[in-house]
Structure formats: structure tokens, C-alpha cells
């Protein structure tokens with residue numbers, strides 16, 4: 001079997017950020033040992049029943065939540081179980097998400113010794129006032145320290161996340177944060193515009209007119225600045241929200257956009273196996289109860305028919321700078337990209353959003369900015 005990616009979800013955080021709608025909760029330390037037991041049990045079942053035969057992992061990604069709030073012994077228990085059940089390719093990319101303020105030199109060393117070779121820090125901003133407004137547990141100095149400590153602990157592949165369009169954030173704030181990030185030893189930077197999601201404290205404040213978001217033109221200018229400044233500093237934009245130094249693109253995340261299978265375990269984790277999309281039970285407690293009672297936490301989320309699968313492949317591939325391969329499309333579906341999408345390609349090219357080469361179609365920089373217009377054209 002071809003190597004696959006494994007995602008493990010850790011649904012715990014030290015406190016809940018005001019904008020967050022991820023499957024994570026604060027104040028649930030008492031659930032951690034039971035949660036890790038359930039994770040190990042789900043891993044056993046996946047290895048034994050779902051993926052018979054030798055399964056090689058090309059990538060391992062531990063995300064959350066905040067994986068680094070788990071006690072080191074619990075994290076090591078998970079990693080030991082993964083290694084006992086699966087074999088990792090010799091060059092496997094093993095990423096852990098971390099938050100500054102939840103790591104120490106020794107915890108980072110333990111993670112590195114346990115085989116993690118990539119670390120992704122949720123920094124979001126280097127402005128203390130903005131971090132406070134977001135409800136983050138760290139301040140800018142802790143973010144700087146954490147990144148330097150990770151390097152000392154042996155991590156040579158470090159990523160950080162930054163956000164823009166944040167309450168009270170000015171263009172100057174963003175520029176200062178980016179310049180600060182560029183002084184640090186990071187090989188990968190992800191940038192996300194704030195989305196005010198229903199059900200979050202930010203949403204309530206937004207509804208009441210109490211969230212001081214920057215004007216649309218400012219957010220637009222922030223986006224334009226990021227798309228120019230990061231490449232100028234040597235970070236190529238390889239996906240709509242992701243920039244990396246050459247050779248440091250996230251292989252795990254690329255697999256989400258390349259229509260290749262991956263397995264997800266833990267509360268709310270998604271899997272893509274045999275062209276079927278699955279989603280695990282979302283809440284940590286419900287997930288634990290489900291696994292403890294011997295049931296599978298996995299539900300079918302979507303079983304795309306051929307047209308839906310074509311749309312997915314188009315949307316996901318077009319997120320990447322390399323775009324959608326004509327040969328790959330034909331190999332997957334037995335019909336050429338031109339036959340299915342000629343009109344959409346022509347319309348998007350005429351609007352100046354899409355480029356076509358002999359082998360690929362891809363979004364240009366304007367297309368990346370207005371990706372939704374292109375994706376709408378690719379609906380069948």
C-alpha cells in the first residue's frame with residue numbers, strides 16, 4: 001500500500017480563544033488519560049481492521065486544540081502506539097502543533113527525541129494588545145522564545161501561523177508582526193484572515209456591534225501586503241494561505257489538496273479513504289464514550305459521486321500554486337479536463353483569474369485572491 005498521512009486530534013486547550021470554533025475545550029484535563037486510552041484503542045482498530053496489510057506513514061500530524069497541553073507522558077504514549085502499529089517511511093514528516101506558553105525547553109526536547117521533526121506554532125500576532133484581544137494564552141515574547149527554544153531542541157523545520165483582519169489591528173501592527181516573524185528561524189508561514197464564526201464569543205460581539213474590525217479596504221491591503229512581502233523574503237506561496245522556504249512545504253497538508261488518502265483519529269478528525277470522506281464524533285467526551293463502548297467513532301461524511309469528486313479535485317488542486325494537473329485529472333476520471341471544464345476554464349481565463357499551460361491550469365495571483373469566483377465556475 002502506498003504511504004498515507006495520519007492525523008491525530010488533541011481536543012484540549014488551556015483556555016478558549018474568542019474567535020475559535022475548532023473542536024477543542026479548556027478545563028478538561030481530567031479527561032486526558034481516558035482520551036489517550038481511546039485514541040490508542042482507535043489506532044489499534046484502524047491498524048487491525050480498516051487498513052489491513054502493511055501501512056506506511058509518509059506523514060504524521062498531531063493537531064488540535066493544543067497538543068502541547070497534554071502531559072509529556074501521555075504524548076509519548078500516543079507516539080509509542082503509532083510506532084508499534086505503523087511503520088514510518090525513513091523521511092516521514094512528523095508535525096506537532098504547539099502554542100507558545102505551553103512549551104519548555106525540556107518538553108520540546110522530549111518531543112524531538114520522540115521523533116517529531118516539524119513544529120507549527122500558533123503565534124497569530126507579535127502585538128501583545130492584539131494577542132490579549134484574541135484571548136490567546138501567550139504574549140509576543142513567549143512566541144519568540146518558543147521558536148528559539150524549538151531550534152535549540154533540534155527542530156529544523158518550524159512553522160508559524162499569523163492572522164490578519166483582527167480586531168483593532170492596523171496595517172502597521174501587521175507589518176511589525178511580519179517583520180518580527182522574518183527575524184526568526186522559521187521555514188514556513190501560514191496566514192489566515194479572521195473569520196467570525198457563528199457560536200463564538202466574537203460572533204456575539206460582532207452581532208452587537210462591539211467588535212472593532214478593520215475596514216474592508218484595510219483587510220484587502222493587508223492581504224496584498226502579505227502576498228508580496230513573504231515571497232520577497234524567500235517564502236514562496238505554494239497554497240492560498242501557505243508560504244514556505246524551498247523544500248519546506250507541509251507535505252501532510254499538501255496531501256489534503258492532492259486527493260490522496262489520509263487517516264484521522266480522535267474527536268472530530270476527518271479521514272479520506274477509498275474515495276469516501278469520514279468524520280469522527282466531534283465532542284471529546286462523546287468520542288471517548290463511543291470508543292469505550294466498542295463502537296466506531298467514524299461516520300460517513302460524504303461519498304462523492306463522479307461529478308462531486310471532480311469538483312473536489314478541482315477546488316482542492318486549484319488552492320495550490322502548482323494547480324490542477326491535466327494528466328492527473330484524466331488518469332483519475334478517464335475523461336479529459338477540457339471535456340469537463342472547457343467553458344469554466346475559458347470564462348475564468350477571460351476574467352484574468354486563471355492561467356493555462358500545456359500540463360496544468362492554475363490560479364494567478366488575482367485568482368488566488370478571488371478564489372471563490374473561480375470555484376463557483378467549477379461547480380458541475
Ligand code: SF4
Nearest residue numbers: 013016017020024065
Ligand atoms: S489555541 Fe487554537 S484551538 Fe485552542 S482555543 Fe485557541 S484557536 Fe482554538
